[in-house]
Amino acid sequence: xxxxxxxxxxxxxxxxxxxxxxxxxxxxxxxxxxxxxxxxxxxxxxxxxxxxxxxxxxxxxxxxxxxxxxxxxxxxxxxxxxxxxxxxxxxxxxxxxxxxxxxxxxxxxxxxxxxxxxxxxxxxxxxxxxxxxxxxxxxxxxxxxxxxxxxxxxxxxxxxxxxxxxxxxxxxxxxxxxxxxxxxxxxxxxxxxxxxxxxxxxxxxxxxxxxxxxxxxxxxxxxxxxxxxxxxxxxxxxxxxxxxxxxxxxxxxxxxxxxxxxxxxxxxxxxxxxxxxxxxxxxxxxxxxxxxxxxxxxxxxxxxxxxxxxxxxxxxxxxxxxxxxxxxxxxxxxxxxxxxxxxxxxxxxxxxxxxxxxxxxxxxxxxxxxxxxxxxxxxxxxxxxxxxxxxxxxxxxxxxxxxxxxxxxxxxxxxxxxxxxxxxxxxxxxxxxxxxxxxxxxxxxxxxxxxxxxxxxxxxxxxxxxxxxxxxxxxxxxxxxxxxxxxxxxxxxxxxxxxxxxxxxxxxxxx
Amino acid sequence: xxxxxxxxxxxxxxxxxxxxxxxxxxxxxxxxxxxxxxxxxxxxxxxxxxxxxxxxxxxxxxxxxxxxxxxxxxxxxxxxxxxxxxxxxxxxxxxxxxxxxxxxxxxxxxxxxxxxxxxxxxxxxxxxxxxxxxxxxxxxxxxxxxxxxxxxxxxxxxxxxxxxxxxxxxxxxxxxxxxxxxxxxxxxxxxxxxxxxxxxxxxxxxxxxxxxxxxxxxxxxxxxxxxxxxxxxxxxxxxxxxxxxxx
Numbered sequence: 001x002x003x004x005x006x007x008x009x010x011x012x013x014x015x016x017x018x019x020x021x022x023x024x025x026x027x028x029x030x031x032x033x034x035x036x037x038x039x040x041x042x043x044x045x046x047x048x049x050x051x052x053x054x055x056x057x058x059x060x061x062x063x064x065x066x067x068x069x070x071x072x073x074x075x076x077x078x079x080x081x082x083x084x085x086x087x088x089x090x091x092x093x094x095x096x097x098x099x100x101x102x103x104x105x106x107x108x109x110x111x112x113x114x115x116x117x118x119x120x121x122x123x124x125x126x127x128x129x130x131x132x133x134x135x136x137x138x139x140x141x142x143x144x145x146x147x148x149x150x151x152x153x154x155x156x157x158x159x160x161x162x163x164x165x166x167x168x169x170x171x172x173x174x175x176x177x178x179x180x181x182x183x184x185x186x187x188x189x190x191x192x193x194x195x196x197x198x199x200x201x202x203x204x205x206x207x208x209x210x211x212x213x214x215x216x217x218x219x220x221x222x223x224x225x226x227x228x229x230x231x232x233x234x235x236x237x238x239x240x241x242x243x244x245x246x247x248x249x250x251x252x253x254x255x256x257x258x259x260x261x262x263x264x265x266x267x268x269x270x271x272x273x274x275x276x277x278x279x280x281x282x283x284x285x286x287x288x289x290x291x292x293x294x295x296x297x298x299x300x301x302x303x304x305x306x307x308x309x310x311x312x313x314x315x316x317x318x319x320x321x322x323x324x325x326x327x328x329x330x331x332x333x334x335x336x337x338x339x340x341x342x343x344x345x346x347x348x349x350x351x352x353x354x355x356x357x358x359x360x361x362x363x364x365x366x367x368x369x370x371x372x373x374x375x376x377x378x379x380x381x382x383x384x385x386x387x388x389x390x391x392x393x394x395x396x397x398x399x400x401x402x403x404x405x406x407x408x409x410x411x412x413x414x415x416x417x418x419x420x421x422x423x424x425x426x427x428x429x430x431x432x433x434x435x436x437x438x439x440x441x442x443x444x445x446x447x448x449x450x451x452x453x454x455x456x457x458x459x460x461x462x463x464x465x466x467x468x469x470x471x472x473x474x475x476x477x478x479x480x481x482x483x484x485x486x487x488x489x490x491x492x493x494x495x496x497x498x499x500x501x502x503x504x505x506x507x508x509x510x511x
Numbered sequence: 512x513x514x515x516x517x518x519x520x521x522x523x524x525x526x527x528x529x530x531x532x533x534x535x536x537x538x539x540x541x542x543x544x545x546x547x548x549x550x551x552x553x554x555x556x557x558x559x560x561x562x563x564x565x566x567x568x569x570x571x572x573x574x575x576x577x578x579x580x581x582x583x584x585x586x587x588x589x590x591x592x593x594x595x596x597x598x599x600x601x602x603x604x605x606x607x608x609x610x611x612x613x614x615x616x617x618x619x620x621x622x623x624x625x626x627x628x629x630x631x632x633x634x635x636x637x638x639x640x641x642x643x644x645x646x647x648x649x650x651x652x653x654x655x656x657x658x659x660x661x662x663x664x665x666x667x668x669x670x671x672x673x674x675x676x677x678x679x680x681x682x683x684x685x686x687x688x689x690x691x692x693x694x695x696x697x698x699x700x701x702x703x704x705x706x707x708x709x710x711x712x713x714x715x716x717x718x719x720x721x722x723x724x725x726x727x728x729x730x731x732x733x734x735x736x737x738x739x740x741x742x743x744x745x746x747x748x749x750x751x752x753x754x755x756x757x758x
Binding site: 122125127128129130155156157158 | 559560561562581582583584585587592731
C-alpha cells in the first residue's frame with residue numbers, strides 16, 4: 001500500500017543515468033528489477049504552442065490509452081483517440097481536464113514520436129524485503145532528447161529508505177525535474193514555439209538594436225506558423241502569423257526616427273503587402289467562428305438562413321486557403337521572407353534615422369508617455385454624444401499603447417507592466433467589442449450585396465436572416481458604446497496614472 | 512472495517528500460517544488489509560521479512576494513533592500492510608475496542624492518514640488471557656485452526672466452554688481443520704465426529720497437510736506467492752473467501 005507521504009515529484013534524468021540504477025547499492029540495500037521491462041510505441045501530444053506543457057502537464061498516447069500526467073505526476077487515463085480539437089474528441093476524464101487548459105481554437109498535434117519503456121525497480125534490504133520502489137519510464141523520441149522519468153512509489157513505514165532512494169537518484173547529477181520539463185525534453189529543441197518570445201533588452205542599448213531585435217523575433221514567429229497555415233491545422237496559425245506581422249509593422253511605424261523615412265516607407269510597403277495576402281482568409285476564419293453565436297442570436301425560424309450563409313462562407317474559405325497556401329509555397333514569397341530574415345539577422349544595410357542611437361529606455365519612455373497622454377486626451381473628450389469615429393480612434397491608440405508597453409516590457413518592472421496592461425485590457429475589451437460589432441455589421445452588409453445574383457429562394461432566406469442579425473448586432477454595439485465612458489473612468493484611476501508616471505515619466509511629481 | 516482474529520489455545524496448529532495466508536488472499540482479492548502480529552514470537556512478521564521496530568516500545572503505544580500508524584510497514588504485496596511484532600501489546604485490546612467504535616476519533620484519525628483498511632487480521636498469542644478475551648469481543652470473526660486429533664478436540668472444547676462462561680458470541684468462532692491428512696484414519700474419524708458435534712462452528716474448507724506450508728519458512732512468503740496453483744494455496748483462498756463472507 002502506498003504511503004501518504006508528501007507528494008514526491010518524479011525525477012527527470014537522462015536515460016544513461018537511469019541505466020546506472022539497476023544493481024546500485026544504497027546503504028545496506030540494493031536496487032533490482034521487479035518484473036519484466038515493458039515497451040511500446042508512444043506519442044507526445046500537445047498544441048503547436050505547447051499549452052499542455054505550459055500547464056506543467058504532458059499528454060501521452062500509447063497504443064490503447066491517452067495518459068495525462070498532471071503537475072503532481074498523477075496520471076489520468078482514457079481510451080486512445082486521435083488528437084484533434086478537444087471538443088471533437090470523445091468525452092472522458094482526460095478530455096475533461098484538457099478542456100480546462102487547451103484553447104478551443106487550437107488543435108492537438110503529435111509533437112514527438114518514440115518508444116516508451118517501463119521498468120519497475122525495487123530496493124531490497126538485507127532480508128530481500130522490498131523497502132521502496134520506483135517506476136523508471138523512459139521515452140526515447142525519434143528527435144529530441146530521450147528523457148527518463150523516475151516515479152517514486154513509497155512503501156508505508158519505510159520513509160527513511162525512500163529518502164535514501166530519492167537522494168541517490170538526485171546524486172546521479174541531474175536536478176529533479178517537473179512534468180513540463182519532461183515534455184520539453186521530449187519535444188526536443190526547436191519545438192518550443194511561443195507567439196510572444198521574450199526579447200532581451202537593456203536600457204542602454206540603442207533604439208535601433210531594440211527595433212531590429214523585435215522585428216527579427218517577430219519574423220521568426222511568422223515563419224514558424226507558415227507550415228500550420230499551409231496544412232490548415234487550425235485558425236490560430238494564421239492569427240499568430242498576422243499578429244507577428246502586425247507587431248513588426250507597429251515597430252516600423254511607432255519607433256519614429258529609428259529608420260530613415262525612406263527605409264520606414266519601404267518596410268511598411270513590404271510587410272504591408274505580405275499582410276494583405278492573408279486578409280481574406282483571416283476574415284473568413286473570423287466569420288466562421290461566429291457561426292454558433294450568430295445562430296443563437298436569431299430566432300429559430302431564421303437559423304436555416306444563417307446555416308446557408310455559413311455553408312457558402314465555408315466554401316469561400318476553402319478557396320481562400322488554397323490561394324494563400326499556393327502563395328506561401330511560391331518562390332516569390334520564399335525569396336522575400338529569406339531576404340527579410342537575412343536583412344534583420346545582420347542589419348548593417350538598414351538605413352538608420354536620427355533616433356537610431358538613442359538609448360532604448362529614454363526612447364521607450366518618451367514614446368509610451370506620449371501615446372498614453374494621447375489616449376487620455378481622446379478618451380477624456382468622449383461622452384455619449386461623441387461620433388463613433390473618435391471611439392475607433394481611441395481603440396487604435398490603445399492598441400498602439402499596448403504594443404509599445406509590450407515591446408519595451410523587459411525594461412520596466414514586471415509587476416507594474418502587468419498591472420498597467422491589465423487595466424488597459426479592460427478598456428480595450430470594451431472598445432474591441434464595440435469595433436467587432438461594427439465590423440460584423442459591415443461584413444454582413446457586404447455579403448448582402450453579394451447575394452443579388454445567387455439562387456433566388458436561398459438568397460431571400462439568407463437576406464432575411466442577415467437582416468435579423470444586423471439588427472441584433474447593432475443593438476449590442478449600442479450597448480458597448482454606452483459602456484465606453486465608464487470603462488475609461490475605470491482605466492483612468494489615480495493608481496494607474498501614478499504607475500504610468502512612475503514608469504514612463506519619472507523624475508517629475510504628479511500633477 | 513472487519514476484524515478477523517486467528518487464534519488457537521494450542522500451539523503448532525497452523526495459526527500463523529492461517530493469519531498470513533488469509534491476509535495475503537484478502538489483499539490479493541483487492542481488499543485493503545492490515546496484518547497485526549500480536550504473537551511475541553513474531554512469526555507473521557518473519558514471513559513478510561519485516562524487521563521489528565526498535566523505536567516502538569512503551570506503554571503509551573496503543574493510546575497514541577500516530578505511534579500506531581508509524582509502526583505499520585508496507586509488505587511486498589499490494590494492499591497488504593503489516594504491524595510487526597515486538598511491540599508492547601499490553602493495551603492492544605483497549606486500542607482495538609476504540610478502533611471498533613465507528614464514530615470514534617481514532618478511526619477517523621486512522622482514515623485521515625490513509626489507514627482505511629477493509630480487514631484487520633490479528634495473529635494472536637496462543638493462550639487464553641484478558642487480552643484474548645477482549646480480542647474476542649472486538650473481533651468480527653475468530654478463525655480457529657484445529658488439527659483433527661484427540662488432543663486438539665479437547666482444547667477446542669475448552670475454547671467453546673470459555674466462550675460460554677464469559678458470555679461471548681460463539682457464532683464468531685469459525686473453526687476449520689488444519690494440517691489434515693486424508694490417509695490417517697484418526698484424522699477422518701475426528702473430523703466426522705467434530706463436524707457433527709460442533710456443526711455450526713466449522714467451516715466447509717479443510718486445509719490439508721502440505722509441504723508448501725512448511726516451505727513458507729524457507730521462502731519467507733505466503734503460500735500463494737510462490738506456489739499459487741497447489742492444493743494448500745487453493746484451500747487458503749477458499750478459506751479467506753468463507754471467512755470474509757462470515758465476518
